[in-house]
Amino acid sequence: MSTTAAAKPAVKSVRPLDAIGIFGGVICCLLWGGNAVATRFAIPDLPPIGCAALRFLIAIPLVAAIARGLRRPLAIPRAHWRLLSLNATLAAIQIGTFNWGTGHSEAGRSSVFINVHPLVVAPLAWLLLGEQLGARGVLGLLSAAGGVGVLLAEPLLRGGGLAGDVVVLVSGFIFATQTIVQKKTFPYIPPVTLLFWQTVLAVPLCLVASAVFEGFDHYVWSSRAIGGVLYQGIATSGICFAIWLVLLDRYPAGKLATIVFLTPIFGVGLGCLMRGEALTRALMIGGGLVGLGIYLTNSERAAEPGATLPELPGEDAP
Numbered sequence: 001m002s003t004t005a006a007a008k009p010a011v012k013s014v015r016p017l018d019a020i021g022i023f024g025g026v027i028c029c030l031l032w033g034g035n036a037v038a039t040r041f042a043i044p045d046l047p048p049i050g051c052a053a054l055r056f057l058i059a060i061p062l063v064a065a066i067a068r069g070l071r072r073p074l075a076i077p078r079a080h081w082r083l084l085s086l087n088a089t090l091a092a093i094q095i096g097t098f099n100w101g102t103g104h105s106e107a108g109r110s111s112v113f114i115n116v117h118p119l120v121v122a123p124l125a126w127l128l129l130g131e132q133l134g135a136r137g138v139l140g141l142l143s144a145a146g147g148v149g150v151l152l153a154e155p156l157l158r159g160g161g162l163a164g165d166v167v168v169l170v171s172g173f174i175f176a177t178q179t180i181v182q183k184k185t186f187p188y189i190p191p192v193t194l195l196f197w198q199t200v201l202a203v204p205l206c207l208v209a210s211a212v213f214e215g216f217d218h219y220v221w222s223s224r225a226i227g228g229v230l231y232q233g234i235a236t237s238g239i240c241f242a243i244w245l246v247l248l249d250r251y252p253a254g255k256l257a258t259i260v261f262l263t264p265i266f267g268v269g270l271g272c273l274m275r276g277e278a279l280t281r282a283l284m285i286g287g288g289l290v291g292l293g294i295y296l297t298n299s300e301r302a303a304e305p306g307a308t309l310p311e312l313p314g315e316d317a318p
Contacts, residue, residue, distance in 0.1 A: 017255040024247045025259040028240050033266025035236045036107040036114065037274050039099055042228030045221075047214035048099035051229055052092065053206035056199050058233025063196045066242055072192040080188050087185060087194060088201035090178040096206060097171040104164030106277045109151060111267020112287045113168040115294065118260060119144045120176030122297045128180055136300040144293025151286035192245075199237070261295040 015021075042051050067074060076084060102110040119141055126133040148169070155162055185194055210216070247256055268287045271277040 015251055017251050021247060021251045021256070022259065024243055025256050026262060028243050028247075029259060029262040030266050031235045031240050033111055033263045034270050034274075035232060036102050036110040036267050037270045038228040038231035038236075039102040039110070040107045040228070040271075040275060041224045042232070043099060043103035043225075045219075045225035046229060047210060047218050048103055049096045049206050049214055050210035050216070050219060051099050051225075051232075052095040053203050053210060054229045055095065055232040055237065056092075056202045056206065058230065059199050059237035060196070060203070062234065062238030063192070063199055063241065066238075066245065067192045067196050070192060070245065072190055074193055074196060076189055076193065076197060080185075083185050083188060084194070084197055085201065087178070087181060088198040088205060090174060090181060091198050092202040092205040092209070094171055094174040094178055095202070096209065097167050097174065101164045101167030101169075101171055105168060106271060107275055108268035108271030108277050108279075108283055108287070109165060110168045111271065112151060112264040112283075112290050113148070113165055114172045114175065115260075115264045115267075115290065116144060116148060116169065116172040117175040117179065118257075118294050119290075119297055120173055121179050124176060124180050125183075134300055137297045140293040140296030140298075140300070142293075143296060144290045147286040147289030147291075147293065149286075150282050150289065154280065154282035154286075195241070257298040258295060260298060261291040264291050264294075 039051070046054065064074075098110070098114055101113075105113075122133060122137055122141065152162060152165060155165065182191070182194065189197075244256075264287050268279070268283060272279045
C-alpha cells in the first residue's frame with residue numbers, strides 16, 4: 001500500500017470533530033503529557049540512553065501489532081535503507097537527549113520545552129516544504145518564544161542551572177527536524193512501516209551508545225524505574241499511537257492538531273500532582289504562552305488545504 005493511499009482517509013475525512021473525537025484527542029495529550037513524568041521516575045535509576053533503548057524495545061511488538069492490524073507492509077526496498085538509517089539515528093538522538101535533559105530538569109518544565117517542536121516545524125515547513133506561514137502563525141511563534149524565555153529566565157533568577165532545560169529544548173528542535181525528514185521519507189516508506197523499523201534500529205544504536213558513555217553497571221532495576229520505562233514504551237509509543245491512528249481515520253487531521261496545546265498543560269499538572277513539583281508563576285505563564293503558541297500555529301495550518309501538520313502523540317512522540 002502506498003503512502004498516499006495510507007494517508008487519504010485522514011486527509012479526505014469530512015466528519016466533524018465531535019465529542020468522541022475531542023475526548024480521544026484529549027486522552028492522547030494526557031498520556032503524552034505524562035511521558036516526562038514517567039521519564040523522571042525512570043531516571044536516574046536507569047541511565048538516559050539505556051532508558052531510551054528499553055523504551056524502543058518495549059514498543060517494537062506494540063508497533064508491529066498495530067502495523068499488522070492496519071495491514072501495513074513491513075518490507076522496505078534496499079534502496080531506502082539509508083533513508084531509514086537517518087530516521088532511526090534521529091529518533092535515537094532525540095529520545096536520548098530528551099531523557100538526559102529531563103533527568104536534569106523537572107517533568108513539567110520538560111513537557112513544555114519538548115512541545116516547542118510543532119512551532120519549529122511551522123517555519124521549517126515554510127522554508128523547506130513551501131507551506132504558508134501567516135499572521136496567526138507568526139503570532140503563535142512569538143507567543144511560544146516569549147513562554148520559553150520566561151521559563152529559561154526563572155532558573156537564572158534563582159541561581160540554578162540551565163543544562164537540563166536547554167538539552168530538552170534542543171531535543172524539541174531535533175524532533176521538529178525529524179518530523180520534516182519523516183515527511184520527506186513518507187513517499188518512499190509508509191508512516192507505520194517507518195515507525196516500526198526506526199524503532200527496531202534505534203535499539204542497538206542506543207545500546208551501543210549506552211555501553212560507551214554510560215556503562216551497564218549503572219542500571220538500577222527499581223520499581224519506579226521499571227514503571228517509568230513501561231509507561232514510555234506502552235502508553236506513549238503504543239496506546240497513543242493506536243488511538244491517534246483511529247482518530248486520523250475518522251476526523252480531519254487539522255482539527256485534531258489544534259488540541260495538541262493541551263499536552264504541555266497536562267505535563268505541568270502531572271508534574272505537580274505526581275512528583276510534587278512547584279507550580280511557579282513562571283511555569284504557569286511560560287507554559288500558557290507556549291500552549292497558546294501551539295494552538296495559534298496549528299489552527300492556522302489546519303485551515304490550509306494540503307498543509308503538513310505536526311504529528312500528535314503516537315506517530316513518533318517523545
